[in-house]
Amino acid sequence: LMTWNIAVSTAAKVNGIAAALELYNDMIANNVRPDVVTYSTLIAACRQSKQWQKALHLLGEMERRCVAPNVVTYTSLMACCQEAGQWQEAMQIFRRMEAAGVEADVAACNSLMSACSHSLEWEKAWAVFTGMQRLGVTPNTRSYNILIRACERCGEWQRALELFRRMQRVAQQPASVVQPNTITYNILISACAKSGRWEEAEALYRDMRSEGIMPDEFTLSSLLSACERSGICTQGMELFEEMQALGVQPNRVCYNCLLNALASSGKWQDALTVFDKMRRSRDLSPDVVSYSALISACERGGEWQRALDLFEQMQAEGLQPSAKIFAVVINACEKGGKWKTAVELFRFMQACDIELE
């Protein structure tokens, strides 16, 4: 049975829920009785493919086969309720769990809070957090992360910061299971990035470093995104180097963020350098976003010929120019007085069935 369960789990991870369900059917055909682990694995896999209905169906099947769900099953089920507005379903599952006499643990509470967070119900998430004490459950790092994220999502920034401070205080207590981590800081930094608060983002990053918490690709891309929105790029370049020295391997998103920051500062030469480095030193192939940023940078610098060359180059690489890229290239040609080319591009765009906003 355990061998089957391992196979189901592996199939779900590698080939998705459909493959896992096939194995499940094979189990039954071979007269192997699936247990609670089998079902929990399958239900957890439904989350990946956002198959909330399938998860519920599996719960029904469990009951039909007289397999009792445990706390892991319910937690996985609640984790399937992260589509907007499904917090009430998650609440129902939680109550059902309690009614079945299954005790909630910290993961179950976290899963419920997370469902509330995705439904933009920070007050509900908060109520769950408060209720944990009553259930004899101690909030952990993830609990705080979820609640901070819930507040941040709902625009309750002050509350998010207060929670963060509380988290830091709780972390000081002996044998505390709470410790701000990379994700905690990433949530806060990306919130700052979204509203272009570079200084605050940078300050958080410095705190993070002084606490000895390692940044990752998300930290870097969030900070670079903050740079872009604040029209700063030299500090972004520095951060890019600094993080590599710390062992962060910038991925494509990081490069794209840096390219965007350079583009919005009009640094097309630097953007070209970064673009080449992305290819050569990291072996990352540029995507439509990369080209979009680079072409914008050239357009802003009046480099219409270069913009056109890049436009051709991306197509030679099999990339389909987006509406934004067409707009930028056409604009570049107009600025360069290349009316004829601009008109040709416009026709080509229409032939590609792309419309401008």
Added chain:
RNA sequence: GUAGCCUAUAGUGA
């Protein structure tokens, strides 16, 4: 030795 929670609207044109 097998299953669950922060992980994806935590990060780029979107």
